[in-house]
Amino acid sequence: xxxxxxxxxxxxxxxxxxxxxxxxxxxxxxxxxxxxxxxxxxxxxxxxxxxxxxxxxxxxxxxxxxxxxxxxxxxxxxxxxxxxxxxxxxxxxxxxxxxxxxxxxxxxxxx
Amino acid sequence: xxxxxxxxxxxxxxxxxxxxxxxxxxxxxxxxxxxxxxxxxxxxxxxxxxxxxxxxxxxxxxxxxxxxxxxxxxxxxxxxxxxxxxxxxxxxxxxxxxxxxxxxxxxxxxxxx
Numbered sequence: 671x672x673x674x675x676x677x678x679x680x681x682x683x684x685x686x687x688x689x690x691x692x693x694x695x696x697x698x699x700x701x702x703x704x705x706x707x708x709x710x711x712x713x714x715x716x717x718x719x720x721x722x723x724x725x726x727x728x729x730x731x732x733x734x735x736x737x738x739x740x741x742x743x744x745x746x747x748x749x750x751x752x753x754x755x756x757x758x759x760x761x762x763x764x765x766x767x768x769x770x771x772x773x774x775x776x777x778x779x780x781x
Numbered sequence: 782x783x784x785x786x787x788x789x790x791x792x793x794x795x796x797x798x799x800x801x802x803x804x805x806x807x808x809x810x811x812x813x814x815x816x817x818x819x820x821x822x823x824x825x826x827x828x829x830x831x832x833x834x835x836x837x838x839x840x841x842x843x844x845x846x847x848x849x850x851x852x853x854x855x856x857x858x859x860x861x862x863x864x865x866x867x868x869x870x871x872x873x874x875x876x877x878x879x880x881x882x883x884x885x886x887x888x889x890x891x892x893x894x
Contacts, residue, residue, distance in 0.1 A: 674823075701881045712785075712871050712885030713824070758823060762881050767812050767831070768839070769883060771823040 676759050676772030684780050689746040691775045693759030701762040702735050702742035703769065708755045716757075717744070749779050783807055785886035787872050793892045794862045802857040802889050804872030812875045813855035814839075814883060815847060817868040824871065830855055862893045 676693045683689060693702070701720055705713035717728050719735035719742060726733055730747045742759055759772040785806045794800055804813065811832050816824040826839030830849040844866060846858045855874075859866060869890050873883040 676823075679821075703881060703883075705885075710888075712873075712887050715882055715884065718882050760824075760883075767875055767877075767881060767883075768814075768826060768829065769881060771816075771825075773821055773823045 674759060674761060674770055674772040676775055678775060679773065680776040680778070682778045682780065683749055685749060685751060687749055689749055689753070689777060690743065691757060691759075692741060692743045693761070693772045694741045695761060695770075696740070697763050698739045699742075699761035699763055700739070700765075702733070703760045704731075704733050704742070704744045705758045705760060706755050707758065707774075713758055746777075749777075751779050751781050753777060754779050785872055785874055785884055787870075787886040787889050789889060790887065791890050793894065794859075795894055796863060798862050799858070799860050800862065800891075801859075802870055802872075802891075804855045804857070804874075804886060805853055806855075806872075806874040806884075807853065808874060808876075808884070809852070810874035810884075811852075811877045812880075812883075813849065814873040814875075815845070815855065815857045816871045816873065817841065817866075818871060818888075819868050827857065827870075859891075862891075864893045867891060867893045 704716045707713045717733040724735040732745045734743045756774040760769040814829040815827040828847040833852040872886040875883045
């Protein structure tokens with residue numbers, strides 16, 4: 671089936687540093703979403719992208735829908751300890767509402 | 782407004798036992814989903830529903846059944862649990878077909894011994 675490749679798998683950074691992660695697919699997607707999962711909790715929606723080239727921000731988070739429609743990027747600026755968690759990209763190739771999820775990027779922030 | 786709730790939060794089963802996981806949402810969403818999450822594999826779709834009385838198979842449906850008798854509830858059943866079904870199960874809902882924004886419950890951690 672379709673797969674999303676998310677990288678890096680994990681990151682260990684210093685508080686205050688900027689973070690970048692990305693998601694790629696061999697298929698064209700018409701929607702990209704980014705979720706964050708805290709330990710022991712369900713994923714929480716951070717940003718949704720619906721148009722190729724779209725750049726959307728949510729506080730210190732910025733995500734982009736790649737122009738080829740086969741990738742998406744998430745940047746976190748000036749990281750803080752509460753940014754710790756697993757970040758998932760998700761995308762859809764159809765109008766069924768079903769999403770395909772990446773494997774996740776685990777972020778650890780050292781105070 | 783509780784959003785999406787799941788019961789139970791934890792469960793331990795013996796191989797061959799059956800159980801039902803309950804998902805409830807109070808957002809009047811049409812679509813509901815069941816996922817399983819295993820280490821390093823992201824979230825995989827088990828079954829989903831596009832409305833009351835409807836269900837459809839997802840990516841990994843074998844060994845599971847679902848029912849959506851009421852719009853607000855989506856039940857996931859395991860008829861004969863196997864150790865391979867040890868996982869964390871998440872329910873999610875979205876408003877309608879054109880909405881890809883899914884909202885997740887807190888999860889159920891299931892261990893099958």
